Amino acid sequence: MRATVMYGAGDVRIEHVPDASIDAPTDAVVRVTGAAICGSDLWPYGSKPADSAPQRMGHEFIGVVEDLGSAITTLQRGDLVISPFLWQDNTCDYCRRGLTSSCRHGGGYGHANDGGQGEAVRVPQAAGTLVKLNVAPDSSLMPSLLTLTDVFCTGHHAAVCGHVGNGSTVAVVGDGAVGLSAVLAARRLGAERIILIGRHTVRTDVGREFGATDVVTERGSEATALVRDLTGGNGVDAVLECVGHADALETAFGAVRDGGYVSRVGVPQYTEGPIGMDMIARNLTLTGGVAPARAYLEQLLPDVLDGTIEPGKVFDRTVDLAGVPAGYQAMADRQALKVAVTP
Amino acid sequence: MRATVMYGAGDVRIEHVPDASIDAPTDAVVRVTGAAICGSDLWPYGSKPADSAPQRMGHEFIGVVEDLGSAITTLQRGDLVISPFLWQDNTCDYCRRGLTSSCRHGGGYGHANDGGQGEAVRVPQAAGTLVKLNVAPDSSLMPSLLTLTDVFCTGHHAAVCGHVGNGSTVAVVGDGAVGLSAVLAARRLGAERIILIGRHTVRTDVGREFGATDVVTERGSEATALVRDLTGGNGVDAVLECVGHADALETAFGAVRDGGYVSRVGVPQYTEGPIGMDMIARNLTLTGGVAPARAYLEQLLPDVLDGTIEPGKVFDRTVDLAGVPAGYQAMADRQALKVAVTP
Missing domain, CATH: 3.40.50.720 (NAD(P)-binding Rossmann-like Domain)
Structure with missing residues (x-):
């Protein structure tokens, strides 16, 4: 599959990488239908040493469940799902007290893991992480829903x-x-x-x-x-x-x-x-601190679904995967406020 | 009257100073019956430059109202009163929200003002600052009451x-x-x-x-x-x-x-x-931060009065005014935990 890889400051490439696949029974594979570039992606884009290990990019995405580990009973193939920018089991003591960003089995997308700025993502702790969206994949709500992965939370x-x-x-x-x-x-x-x-x-x-x-x-x-x-x-x-x-x-x-x-x-x-x-x-x-987006997601979702708030107005540009490098540059140059990615 | 003056690190003296007196209609003069040396007094005791201006010391005291400015109607001469370590009007917006330490008309004892480690203290904003104690001046509760001026709050x-x-x-x-x-x-x-x-x-x-x-x-x-x-x-x-x-x-x-x-x-x-x-x-x-002691004082007072808590156990030495310099040294040497002063 194709995905975004950052090699160093200013050096973002779209490359062929191994297909996302199930590694653990708690994993899911999600085919990305919408993703975004985050302001935090601009820090390495501005400073990553050229001799550091290349890293996969992206942690804001919505997509369709393509494959499921054997332990997952709460999702089905074909479900449209949203992922917060970290994964978590949503059952540990930290998750229970709402601090999902400190989950005992949590982690982050990108680096050596799949990132959201690609065709598909292996999602660890998928049952705790993914939230099913009961909207059409082409809903006009999609930009606002996408902000619930990270920026609005x-x-x-x-x-x-x-x-x-x-x-x-x-x-x-x-x-x-x-x-x-x-x-x-x-x-x-x-x-x-x-x-x-x-x-x-x-x-x-x-x-x-x-x-x-x-x-x-x-x-x-x-x-x-x-x-x-x-x-x-x-x-x-x-x-x-x-x-x-x-x-x-x-x-x-x-x-x-x-x-x-x-x-x-x-x-x-x-x-x-x-x-x-x-x-x-x-x-x-x-x-x-780092937002416990998973804990806020379901709480904020109704206001997005009924149009009370439209946080998606922060998006002012959409690119396809090939356009991701230019999207980074546009955000770094402040020509774009926030870039959506439609793979 | 006699009072404690710090000249520099390690140099604390008991001196004759001008008698405490009413300067403003909102002032009171309180004759000190019990005071204390604070851990914070040890910072200048350890570091105050010898060529800096001498400063009056002490901000923890209980005493008897000796004189009252014309604006004060809530206190009477002879009342036994406790003062938090800062004065405040107890009516401004900060005081009303419980942050008496940021009072718009607040200030602190010592330095150029009277300090608690002396025979008497001019108390600005006395109506907002002083709280009447309905106990005898020789009550065994006195050490615990004294902690409500600062350390327990x-x-x-x-x-x-x-x-x-x-x-x-x-x-x-x-x-x-x-x-x-x-x-x-x-x-x-x-x-x-x-x-x-x-x-x-x-x-x-x-x-x-x-x-x-x-x-x-x-x-x-x-x-x-x-x-x-x-x-x-x-x-x-x-x-x-x-x-x-x-x-x-x-x-x-x-x-x-x-x-x-x-x-x-x-x-x-x-x-x-x-x-x-x-x-x-x-x-x-x-x-x-700096404790809004005035806001806590009346809330904590009942538990001290009925003996539920005995915060006064932190005192392990009592000195008279002449003994204050030795009291500082004992606290600095960790030979005393906290020193009470009975002028």
């Missing part, structure tokens, strides 16, 4: 960890697909004021459509000052940090009110951060 | 921020008075397993009396490994970090389970810390 996680609720004031750092998803998630959870910090008008326009009440195009201390101006000098109840750079974190700490939450879902491009006396004096909480 | 804050509740597994880093208070607070909130990390038998014995189910005397990675051994390899739901050193924080991150809380109440002796990918991958939350 990740934005939702930022908001949940930030204790966003009715009447909250929120700032979102970053106008990428995760940031915009965080805006939509915050609105869905009842936030009253949502300040989006981002500089790309095309994107912040989507942010306004998703519920941003204010847009701040400045960065750093100027952004912080503007957020404080907009909130009577106080700062916001929660900052959802959807970038991962150290300066975004600094902006977040500057924009949050005393006793508030800085909730991170960006992949941190730093190892140390400013957690000294200011954080203690102001009782700031630093939270967030 | 601080331990309680660590447990509250760490979401400690019924059935929680908890590790407490540090066997100082705050760490022991955190043990007691965690037990009071229903923790099932409380692992105290500390090396001083006299102190960990108090910890066991307060509810520690296990004591780990190792440090660093050995402590982390032992906490994991004691919790089936998982780590604890919450680590209450009651020291403030970078290595204590590292121990905390190592001992907490995925999705758990590292709750800090030690004064951080670092400006940067390890908040990179491990924290994100494991969904760890870093929380805690």
Whole structure:
């Protein structure tokens, strides 16, 4: 089959790889009908050493069950299914408490495993991982459903960890697909004021459509000052940090009110951060992390199915497999916000 | 009047200072009947430059109202009152949401203001700050009541921020008075397993009396490994970090389970810390801060008054004002756990 392989920074290729197949009785093979390129794919696309081992790519996909291991009784061949970006048994103690991203038998797509940006994927722990979709494969809901694999669940996680609720004031750092998803998630959870910090008008326009009440195009201390101006000098109840750079974190700490939450879902491009006396004096909480998408998926699905939310508006380009390398470049160049892949 | 003044590291003196007096209509003057030396007083005692401005000391005290500003109607001369370690109006938006440590009109004792380790204290925002105690000044409850000024509220804050509740597994880093208070607070909130990390038998014995189910005397990675051994390899739901050193924080991150809380109440002796990918991958939350003691005081008071808890057991020495310098040295040398001051 054909699949996406990254060799190094800027070097993404579509290659023939061994067909996806059942290795364990708990596996399924899913033929991909829709996939996506993730903002996190851009980190290795920007920095992967050319002499490192090539890695398979993609962790956001929907598809049709093609083959099933003998232990799986809850799915059938031909089912249209969605996979969260990690696999999990959905039965262990971590899964039971909703932290599916720390599943005792969990793991991730890509690298040495099949990835979503390919024709088919071996899905370990398929019974715990895959959720059947009762829609047609060509449903117009497909882009929004695809966001439930990762990006919208990740934005939702930022908001949940930030204790966003009715009447909250929120700032979102970053106008990428995760940031915009965080805006939509915050609105869905009842936030009253949502300040989006981002500089790309095309994107912040989507942010306004998703519920941003204010847009701040400045960065750093100027952004912080503007957020404080907009909130009577106080700062916001929660900052959802959807970038991962150290300066975004600094902006977040500057924009949050005393006793508030800085909730991170960006992949941190730093190892140390400013957690000294200011954080203690102001009782700031630093939270967030890798989203337990499986735990959120079924909870968010109804709002997508009935059209209450349309998180799929973050997609602004669709490519076939051959177009994946160009899709990476378009996202890296910020010519595309988020690219869907139809193999 | 006489009061404690710190000139530099190791240089604490009892001096004559101007009498405490009413400066604003919202002030009170309280004649101190009981005070304490705080673990946080030991930081300047260890490091204050000799050429820095001398500072008044002490922020934990109980006393009798001696004088009242004209705006105060809720207190009377002669009332026995307790003060949390910060003053606050107890009416602003931060106070109303329980974050009295961020009061809009708040401040702290000592430095250029009167401190608790003296004969009397001018208390700003007295109506919002002071809580009347309906006990005799010589009550045997006095040591435990005194802990409500700071140390027990601080331990309680660590447990509250760490979401400690019924059935929680908890590790407490540090066997100082705050760490022991955190043990007691965690037990009071229903923790099932409380692992105290500390090396001083006299102190960990108090910890066991307060509810520690296990004591780990190792440090660093050995402590982390032992906490994991004691919790089936998982780590604890919450680590209450009651020291403030970078290595204590590292121990905390190592001992907490995925999705758990590292709750800090030690004064951080670092400006940067390890908040990179491990924290994100494991969904760890870093929380805690300066305790809003005023908000907790009335909530914790009944359990002290009826003897349900005896947090005053952290005191193991009492000095008069003249004995304060020796009290500092005894705490710095770890010959005393916590020193009470009876002026």
